[in-house]
Amino acid sequence: MEITLLKVTAVVYLLATASFIVYVVLLKEFFARLSPVILLAGFIIHTSALGVHFVQTGYPAIMQFREALSFYTWLMVGIYLLVQLRYRLAVLGCFIGPLAFIMSLAAFAFAAGREEIPPALKTYWLPLHVTLAFLGNAVFALAFGVSLMYLLQEYQLKSKKVPKLYERFPSLETLDRLNYLFLVWGFPLMTLGIVTGSMWAGIQWGKYWSWDPRQISSAITWVLYGTLLQGRIAGGWRGKKAALLTIIGFAVVLGYFLSGGALFPSRHAGRFE
């Protein structure tokens, strides 16, 4: 049941992606309105899949890597839909749509199998930690999207060209403001994610901080975003510089998240042996 729902979700995300692409290529206003609605439909199905999991197991779907990936996608799409409601940024959907589809597809690539949750892990620090960390992360995914758009728009203004594809891009100021907005929301969430993570680590591993690769990569990103935020507030960092830093920061997070600790084995990562 849950798996079927997730499969349907992936298909609907694919449809939304197609619709977003049609919008950007043909610039038909109709698709700017249609695409978020399709995405919303996918989100609702996705929500019900997560709900089914919770009802069946009594625990949020975050225990396996594939579940975590799916949960993360869900949060990202949800935040995008909220942003869309307020800012009408259908173009941003062209980044979020495909990302959502690829990630929900990737979730299937990882082995399923109902692992028994070790009783030691059944504490509520874990879902709290995962939710906060992922929320922060999902906001950064959006910051990544607007930063990429910023660089494209900036490039075309600097090159004095007018590729048709960028016709509906928001202004540089809008994109930069959104970058700041996402940073202001994402950073505290990420901080809380790290704090709750260490609390949990303290309970499970006996140490709040153990120089685990996962902890190190979070720390790097945290410092990077912290510096950026402080630079933006105090030093007038904005525009291209801010966009580039945002992209680098997100690449660190995403890189580690997707490699699943394969390169730097961690006690954290997807499985909980």
Next chain:
Amino acid sequence: MEREIIIVGLNHRTAPVEVREKVAFDSSVLGGSLRRLCSLPSIQESVILSTCNRVEVVVVAADEQTAVRDIKNFLAEQECAQGLGGLDRHLYVHSAEAAVRHLFRVAASLDSMVVGEPQILGQIKHYYVAAHEAGAVGTILHRLFHRSFSVAKRVRTETGIASRAVSVSSVAVDRARRIFERLEEKTVMLIGAGKMGALVARHLQRSGVSSLMVTNRTFERAVEVAGQFRGNPIRFEEYPRYLKLADLVVGCTASPEVLLRREAVEQILKERKQKPMFFIDLGDPRNFDPAVHELDNAYLYNIDDLEGVARENLKGRVGEVHKAEEIVGEEVTAFLHWLGSLEQVPTIVALRQKLEEIRKRELEKSLGTSLKELSERERQALEDMTSAMISKILHSPITHLKRQSEEQDEARYVDALKKLFDLEEK
């Protein structure tokens, strides 16, 4: 009753400007002209459009030939009053589908001298409202014009025809919009009082820029130009101090040396905390150091750059026109469909009434005689049953009639129905 949409008019292609000027309707006489037009027995509804590029009379009339003759006379009178002969060869006549298509194309700015220019829609709305106020508009023109507004909107949003700026000023505004979120909150500094600079400044102001500073070597001239724009004049010696307040800087002086160097702009940007700046260099020789463009958050376009973009955009419009014509085609079909259904509505109503009358009469007759004994419940059941029968019988002819209006021979069906059921209007 036959009703035809007819357009008689002239435009920038069929008539030279002298003729267009003579025929044009001044807004002071428009109301009177409309009433005069509508008082003609051949004409049921009318709207007059009169811009510097076209004069068109749009009417709904029962008899095309009479109406066209009347409108031509009407226009000739208008022109004769100004003393000019031989109007007829400048006039074109469109009727039925061609008329609908023509109006939609005009509203969508496909018939304009500069294709895609946005003013025409506002002008059509204005003349429609005038006709409406003069009581010259009925059901058909009401619908026709409102459809034309939405065609124009569709063309504007669904094709790149209007979004592509094709003049130096509009490219400047377009670039500014890509950099800044709200032009309403931005400040422009105009350096020099050249004609091109004033033109760009005016365009920016029309697009929402509210605050404007003007500087010029002769302060009196700065005061004069600032007065035109309701801006603030600034002494030439002092303007560098104010630069950090400006989001857009338009240079239009004949100064032999460069006014703003890269280093200076770098400093200003620092003071502005890197808030973006847009420099528009219209000067000859160049007023701003080209290296300014290399700085982050600074964008410099000179007149050649703007012209280059404008030329590219003009090329891009050709393909968009094709898309726009397709939209017009779709909308023409939809409108004609509606017009067709308008014809059948009375027939459908009459048919339904006729059958309902028969049902009532027969029911009453029977209930009064042979079925006198029936109880209230049974009477009700009989009532329901006969009603349902009528609906069932009518269902397929009405569906066919409605579907028919998409095809050509609808009139024959309507006709046949009228004859078969004796539905002639009483």
